[in-house]
Amino acid sequence: MFQVPVAIPTFPKLPARALGVVPLGPISMALSAFAKQVARRHPALFRRLGDHAHARFILDPTDLPLVMRLEPNGGAPRVTLLRHPDGGPDGGPDGGPDGRDARIAGPLAALLGLVHGAFDGDALFFSRDLLIEGDTGAVLALRNAIDDAELDLAAELGAISGPLRQPLERLIALAEGATGVALSRHEEEFA
Amino acid sequence: MEIVCPAGTPAALRAAVKAGAHTVYCGFNDETNARNFPGLNFDRAEMREGIRFAHDHGSKVLIAINTFPRAGAEGIWHDAVSDAASAGADAVILADPGLLAFAMQNHPDLRRHLSVQAAAANSDVINFYARCFDVKRVVLPRVLSVAEIAAINDQTKVETEVFVFGGLCVMAEGRCSLSSYATGLSPNMNGVCSPASHVDYHDEGDTLAVRLGGYTIHRAKPGEPAPYPTLCKGCFATQDQKGYLFEDPVSLNAEQLIPQLKKAGVTALKIEGRQRSRSYVAQVVRNFRDAVDALEEGRELPAGMLARLSEGQAETTGAYRKIWR
Numbered sequence: 001m002f003q004v005p006v007a008i009p010t011f012p013k014l015p016a017r018a019l020g021v022v023p024l025g026p027i028s029m030a031l032s033a034f035a036k037q038v039a040r041r042h043p044a045l046f047r048r049l050g051d052h053a054h055a056r057f058i059l060d061p062t063d064l065p066l067v068m069r070l071e072p073n074g075g076a077p078r079v080t081l082l083r084h085p086d087g088g089p090d091g092g093p094d095g096g097p098d099g100r101d102a103r104i105a106g107p108l109a110a111l112l113g114l115v116h117g118a119f120d121g122d123a124l125f126f127s128r129d130l131l132i133e134g135d136t137g138a139v140l141a142l143r144n145a146i147d148d149a150e151l152d153l154a155a156e157l158g159a160i161s162g163p164l165r166q167p168l169e170r171l172i173a174l175a176e177g178a179t180g181v182a183l184s185r186h187e188e189e190f191a
Numbered sequence: 192m193e194i195v196c197p198a199g200t201p202a203a204l205r206a207a208v209k210a211g212a213h214t215v216y217c218g219f220n221d222e223t224n225a226r227n228f229p230g231l232n233f234d235r236a237e238m239r240e241g242i243r244f245a246h247d248h249g250s251k252v253l254i255a256i257n258t259f260p261r262a263g264a265e266g267i268w269h270d271a272v273s274d275a276a277s278a279g280a281d282a283v284i285l286a287d288p289g290l291l292a293f294a295m296q297n298h299p300d301l302r303r304h305l306s307v308q309a310a311a312a313n314s315d316v317i318n319f320y321a322r323c324f325d326v327k328r329v330v331l332p333r334v335l336s337v338a339e340i341a342a343i344n345d346q347t348k349v350e351t352e353v354f355v356f357g358g359l360c361v362m363a364e365g366r367c368s369l370s371s372y373a374t375g376l377s378p379n380m381n382g383v384c385s386p387a388s389h390v391d392y393h394d395e396g397d398t399l400a401v402r403l404g405g406y407t408i409h410r411a412k413p414g415e416p417a418p419y420p421t422l423c424k425g426c427f428a429t430q431d432q433k434g435y436l437f438e439d440p441v442s443l444n445a446e447q448l449i450p451q452l453k454k455a456g457v458t459a460l461k462i463e464g465r466q467r468s469r470s471y472v473a474q475v476v477r478n479f480r481d482a483v484d485a486l487e488e489g490r491e492l493p494a495g496m497l498a499r500l501s502e503g504q505a506e507t508t509g510a511y512r513k514i515w516r
Contacts, residue, residue, distance in 0.1 A: 144230030
């Protein structure tokens with residue numbers, strides 16, 4: 001099991017600023033395609049969302065200048081990147097987030113750690129490393145569905161990388177070691 | 192001593208088993224269990240598969256069917272008991288006397304445990320349940336001291352199971368109506384205390400406010416832990432004081448009391464937290480399994496490392512030492 005760090009790493013400021021000027025449309029398309037791949041491999045994740053399979057989630061990495069709007073669409077997910085703060089959590093223009101959404105905000109490392117089972121969501125919430133707003137039921141459903149899915153985003157990425165799979169996995173392992181961020185799922189073997 | 196561990200999802204069940212749980216408890220994804228939260232619990236197929244996995248690794252599975260059947264809808268609870276039996280559960284955890292009678296009459300070989308929701312807090316009532324429904328184990332309410340638990344064990348042959356880690360309820364369990372008062376839904380009838388659909392967290396800039404059913408029940412200042420969304424742990428102002436009028440928002444950790452609990456005749460140690468992640472389950476189970484193994488082998492108990500996982504980020508030994516407010 002990945003060790004829970006006392007302090008959660010934050011994304012370096014300079015690269016974060018650079019993300020403020022990259023074109024978001026192509027990245028959103030790539031992320032949507034990736035999410036659809038995850039949906040195909042983990043259909044139970046969307047079943048577990050139940051009544052919240054058509055909710056809208058704003059995943060807000062507070063150390064980045066953008067937020068991610070995730071629409072599960074009952075198993076045909078769509079991901080849209082939006083800039084912060086003009087697409088801010090309390091109502092932005094041009095189809096940005098509004099009060100109907102369920103918002104989960106915290107450092108990127110915390111959000112990735114939740115996906116990979118390195119952190120406990122309640123512990124991060126009570127320590128205020130994580131903030132939730134909006135539809136609390138939808139947030140709970142998403143948290144529980146993702147926790148049960150035992151996702152490994154590095155493995156999912158590797159599965160669509162063809163011959164680049166092994167170098168990519170090595171690169172991710174190196175980045176994980178250097179940053180302390182849970183970029184993949186770690187699990188102890190059964191003894 | 193037996194460690195009884197929570198599992199809100201199949202992944203959490205596997206994590207608990209791999210971390211060394213002797214026994215795992217879980218529930219179906221409906222109103223028959225007291226943790227009926229969005230995205231949580233097991234459908235029938237997941238339950239059968241989870242039980243198979245646990246048994247293959249030498250662990251037992253208990254199924255909590257511990258809410259109180261609604262008049263006219265008893266069939267939902269009857270089906271849950273029958274499905275638990277056919278899935279191969281090692282026991283069911285029940286609270287309602289009518290459901291206990293149904294289980295005894297229709298599935299006599301299915302072991303019956305008395306849920307904490309039944310609030311059985313003395314040997315007379317425990318022996319009554321044993322006599323009438325052949326209950327083999329009782330989960331004791333979190334209102335008893337170690338001495339009181341020892342007194343109960345002196346007067347009954349029913350196994351006792353006590354909570355050692357996790358959230359605390361201040362009320363006699365199974366009889367709390369606070370959640371109903373604010374939301375119309377309760378753990379007793381609907382399986383939800385402070386249902387998520389009625390909880391609203393709001394970032395007010397320098398404070399984090401939580402509302403339950405439209406009532407603001409706490410505002411946390413910067414640096415304070417996020418507020419817990421139940422009325423019993425809310426912070427209120429009255430005529431002469433302001434504070435946690437029902438219960439401090441602390442979490443139970445009786446890890447260091449395990450030797451005394453063993454001496455008091457306790458059979459099983461229960462960890463609360465079916466609503467928590469597989470990460471929590473793995474860490475807490477591993478910690479308590481180490482502690483129990485140390486006790487059995489005559490070693491010193493390992494130091495606890497679980498404070499960060501506690502609700503409210505603060506711990507208490509609860510009623511066991513009678514210092515919990």
